[in-house]
Amino acid sequence: MDTDPISAVEAVxxxxxxxAIVKIAxxxxxxxxxxxxTQADDYIEDAADAAGGVWEDYT
Known part of the structure; x- marks a missing residue:
């Protein structure tokens, strides 16, 4: 499925x-x-790493 690159950037x-908002809270x-x-910081960092990996795969 092709995605508009601008939509992908907006989603990221x-x-x-x-x-960032959740981390601040x-x-x-x-x-x-x-x-x-809580261990939410660990989960947020893991999610950020995963999002970075997806971004690297996309580019």
């Missing part, structure tokens, strides 16, 4: 922005004195 940028929750701890 959107995914990167959403991951998780960091803020972990920094708050609420006792909130």
């Amino acid at each position: 940028v959107f995914l990167a922005l959403m991951l 998780v960091d803020a929750l972990e920094a708050a004195p609420l006792g909130f701890q």
Whole structure:
């Protein structure tokens, strides 16, 4: 299935922005004195690495 290159770039940028927003929210929750701890950072980093791999395969 052929995809418009601009649509692919828009999708990757959107995914990167959403991951950044989630990372900021998780960091803020972990920094708050609420006792909130998670492994979300690890999952976000893994997702970012996977997205980078997809991007390298696409280009």
